[in-house]
Structure formats: C-alpha cells, structure tokens
Amino acid sequence: MALPKSHNYDPKHVFDIMVIGSGIAGMAASLFSVNRKLSTVQAGSVGGTLFASGLFDLMAIHPVEEKRVWADPWEAIAALRKQGSLHPYARISDDAIQSAFEEIASFLSSAGMAYRFEKNRNLPVITSMGTIKHTYCVPESMWHGVEAYNEKAPCLIIDFNGLREFSGRQISSTLREEWPGLRAVRISFPDTEGLNEVHPVHLAQALELSAVRESLAARIQPEIREARYAGFPAVLGIKKTAAICAHLEKLLGIPVFEIPMMPASVPGFRLKEIFDSVLPPKGLLRLIDKRVESVARLDNGNFILNIGGPDQEQFIQARGVILATGRFMGKGLLSDRKGIYEPLFHLPLHQPESRISWHHERFLDPSGHPINSAGVEVDDSFRAVDGTGKTIYDNLFIAGSILAHQDWMRMKCGSGLAIATAYAAVNAFINNFMNKSDRITA
C-alpha cells in the first residue's frame, strides 16, 4: 500500500503500539505498554468502562450449564484447562494472570483507587439486586461489605429518594433469611428534596464536598441504632472516594461500604477518569472518543490506521496493534443475516455454522448461547489465526472479550479476561516482534 497523502499524516512518526478500544482490555493494554516504555497510542469511545461495576472478576462459574460457583478462582481455571477448554486462560500461566492483576491493582492504588483481593479466594459482594456475586478483586470502598456479609453483622443499607437504580428494601428483603440483621432506610439526599429523580454521578460529585457529607451523616445518624456497618449505593465520590469513606466513618462511628449498582456505574466512571488522566502523562497518546474507521498495511508490515472517518481523517502508523474492540455492544463484532464479522481487519471468526444456531430455543438456557462464545481465535502469542491455525499478521494481537471460546458474562471472568489477555498480548508483542527487529520510536 502507498503512504496516504494527507496533511493529517506524518510518515516518519511511527508508534510502537496502537491500542484499539477503551474498555478494560484496551485501558489495561495501554497501561502495560507505557509501563514497558513502548510508544503507545490508543483510540476508543468512552462506552466500555462506564458500564463496568468496578469489580474485577477472575473466574467464578464453570461449567456454565451447571452454574457451579467456585470459592477458589484458580481451581476453576485449573478445571477449565484440565478439561481441554479453548478459553483464553488456557494460554496464560497462573503466574502471568496474577502479575497482570498486581500491576493493574498497583497502578490504580497509586492513582487513589485501591483494590483488595485474597490470593486464592473469590469474595462475596452484595449487589444492588440483593444477590451475592462472587468476584476476585474489589475496590477498597466495597471491602467492608465483604466483611459485613461474612460476619452477618447488624447492618444498615441507606438509599435515596429518586435514585431509581438502587433499592435498599429489595436488598434487605432478598437477603433477610440468611442475614436477619440487615435493615434498610430511605432518606432524601441533601438538597434534592422534591426531585423525582437523582443521578448517581451528581450524588457522587456532591459528596466531594465535606458540608454535604456532614449534612448527609446528620440525616443517617438517628437510623444507625444497633447497626455495625453502613452500606451505600456506589456514589461515594469520584476522585476522593477513600477520603470520603473515611470522613463518613468518622461522622457515623461505624465502617461504611459501597454496593455496586446497575450501569451507568460511578466506579466505572472513576476507572475511566483515572485511565484518561494518569496514562497520558506517562506517555500515552489517548485519542478520546475516536474510532478507528479503517486499517491498511504497509509493505514493511506496519499498520496505517485511519481515525475519524472521511470528513476528519487522521492517520496513525504503528508497528503493532492490540485489537481490544469488545463484542457486539461496542461494535467490535457485527452481525447480519449471513453471520458474524469483525469489521476492521476482517478476521475469520469462530462462530456457529448458521444463524439458526446462534441461540438455543430457551432464552434462559443454563448453558448460555453459542453466539456468546463467538470471536477471534488466537495462537499462544494472542495473534489472530485463520481456520487452519496459521497466524494472520505477526504484529496483530487480540485482547479482551472479542476473543473466542469464552462466555465472560456467565463465567464471571469479564475483567480478569480483559486484564490477563491484555498483559499476555503486550508481552507477546515485545517478545515475538519488538526484539526481532529494529525499534523505531515515535
């Protein structure tokens, strides 16, 4: 391919890596790339991370048809491998997965969003539906909820008039039998009296002010009585959550915790804010809200990516690409009457033979649906392969939920899969590609 002739293109400016996608996989890939001193550019719209609950699942359910819940996520992964599963975890060692989690947790902690996990144990977390979700890594702000649930300690859940996504009453009534000491109270959030609806992000922003916290605590205080913990919807600030939790604990005299909510999620917003603000000073060129519209390959193997479409073309040249564009929701995969396809590189996909077999007959079939395991197949270096197992491009690496042979939603492995495969993909780029050729940096 000839180099594009455009004022928006500098042919001498070559990045090591272009990360496409800004969900957890894309963000993690950018972090791992800049930590390894690769010159990195990332494009992607905000969508993905805003939906994330803030919990980082590793692996909780396998096999999905039996809905077997594992107390130890590593045992679940070992079982998966033993059964010859093609799940992406079968291509990554436990040590590498653990290192990936540690690197992300350490980054987030230094940016003010600490995470807690126990090495060999899934943690029980109360959801806004009153169910218990088993996950691996929880934001520090949710940690006391794990303790309160384990102890079945007397606990008060607070919710707010007009906050539609969250009902303390539903949580307490769903869990009443196993947790009789759980109680709910609904109050008005300061300065929202009379409003029919309040938005989680607005509450979180308001709580950044200490006067609002004092006013809120004064309303809650008479309701505490015997409670030894206080649970809140996950709206305890955007940038100062640790300080806000500590202040509320001081005012109320008991430990407080957050309960993850339905999207749009404030912890997801926090993650997005951290990645978007902390990675660029570390060297990432972050093209916020930009989509890669098309891709071409030069004779030397470098990719040229067209960002922004016909009216606002901008071209980026990179020696390697991490494709982390997710599945159908973010348009990483598309479908029509003939099948499922990947729109950027036109990669061959693992998918059901025909449209009729995308779904089982019953919507709630316990084994999920074949379409949920469709995606890109890879080699051990996370490079896309064709139907014969042949690597398609030596410098195209795949990460996250676009990968085949996993049903992250049912297996409860979403963020773990995204983080671990981003780690494997970036390291594979360095080991398989960068070390074998002269490095040109931007």
Ligand SMILES: Cc1cc2nc3c(=O)[nH]c(=O)nc-3n(C[C@H](O)[C@H](O)[C@H](O)COP(=O)(O)OP(=O)(O)OC[C@H]3O[C@@H](n4cnc5c(N)ncnc54)[C@H](O)[C@@H]3O)c2cc1C
């Ligand atoms: C409602 C919800 C709740 C969740 N809860 C949990 C949970 O409790 N625990 C957990 O571990 N995980 C959870 N997850 C999963 C997790 O947040 C991630 O969605 C999942 O891990 C997949 O991440 P990903 O980065 O591969 O894909 P995505 O999150 O889908 O991100 C892909 C991104 O790529 C972008 N993109 C696509 N095409 C292009 C292009 N051409 N150019 C640029 N950008 C492009 C998309 O717009 C999107 O932003 C949840 C997800 C959702 C949706």
